[in-house]
Amino acid sequence: MTQAIVVEGLRKKFGQREVLHGLDFAVEPGTVFGVIGPNGAGKTTTMRCLLDIIRPSAGTISVLGQDPRRAGTGLRRRIGYLPGELHLENRTTGRRMLEHFAAISGPVEPKYVNELAERLDLDLDRQTRKLSKGNKQKLGLLQAFMHRPELLVLDEPTSGLDPLVQQEFHALVREVVDGGATVFLSSHVLSEVQQAADAVAILRDGGIVTISTVEALRNAAVRQLRFNAAGADANDVGALLARVPGVANVVLRELPGDGAAEAAVEATATLSGQVQPLVQELARLNLKDLVLEEPDLEEAVLTLYTGHYVGNGNGHKSVSHTEGAHHA
Structure with missing residues (x-):
């Protein structure tokens, strides 16, 4: 194809x-x-x-x-096109403007135009000069979609x-x-x-x-990891996390036990990459609490903007692309 x-x-x-x-x-x-x-x-x-x-x-x-x-x-x-800066004729209605666009783009079903207007909550019979920015954007979307x-x-x-x-x-x-x-x-x-x-x-x-x-x-974005392991040794927990690809910024804190609670290790870290290897290693511990936050995609993309690529846990420096797409 x-x-x-x-x-x-x-x-x-x-x-x-x-x-x-x-x-x-x-x-x-x-x-x-x-x-x-x-x-x-x-x-x-x-x-x-x-x-x-x-x-x-x-x-x-x-x-x-x-x-x-x-x-x-x-x-x-x-092709249907919506420009980033939409300029509309002010001395007409949305409906007349769409009729003009339809004459250029080809056959348009009036029923479909009305359906789109209803879905977008747009009054096509108002003067375009009286439309808000949002309603002008709706009109632009409608003209892009209306000829299918x-x-x-x-x-x-x-x-x-x-x-x-x-x-x-x-x-x-x-x-x-x-x-x-x-x-x-x-x-x-x-x-x-x-x-x-x-x-x-x-x-x-x-x-x-x-x-x-x-x-x-x-998968390439950074997740925040926090857990509490009872009866664990800090050195053992550190060694366990070191075996997990993509784990970094590890901070360990020993929590002494008392009459009601067993001694424990509290750990915080970041994870970039796959979750499964981490889960397999953490299964060795007696976990009392575990939090693995959703990855912050905004942070991941900002990192890419600044030129510091996010690792994916497999030693690669950029995320995989879809079939048929290429790196520049």
Whole structure:
């Protein structure tokens, strides 16, 4: 099956300043591919190159099996696009604006438009100049989805939306993907990509730090570990934890016993990598308390942003990427 998007060696210069430094990635059809990065990382520039809004300085791009620089309007009708900065005509209604977009993008079912408007809680008969930022964003989403495109390219799609509408958006994304569409979305908010995406590319300064699944990011992230082992010796507990891949920052404290409680060892540490080896070792102890916190994905991604890769417990320095995706 042809990949929905294939990018190889993508570079973009504005004058003498290069803002994309040889990106390589591929997006499988029928998946959600998320691109996350701080403002200025290159997310919007990448999307504009995919859509031939701007031309790359070097590299090749294939979108739905075609070169967007040569495919013309036929390819564009197969794509739904929400720009990061949405500019709307003020002297019209949302409904009239959608009719204009429908004339460009191809056949649109009025029933589906009304259904989307109802799900997003959007009044299509209000003047666009009277719409709030959130309602303008809803209108932008509606025009992207309404012609049931094969590929959706969405730049910061939940910007300005309240939490309930964000949940409806995520449900809508999953529905269109279940129907065979592909979604390429960007965000600087990890929780949004975590909820929506099958694969995630992390951009920093115009380059790809890594491409991964959310699950692989979670496995590579650091967990906080704390436990209390009765009747244990601190040296033995330290040796036990040293055998577990990914355990670091171990602090041990001996707790003396009294008439009611047995002497114990309290341990705190961090874990990056798989949980199973840790569980196998801890089973040797008489545990009275155990806390293993959920990994902090925000912290993991921030670590990747700063250029210090998170280990995965197997000696590797970057998380694994999905099939068909490549490191830059």
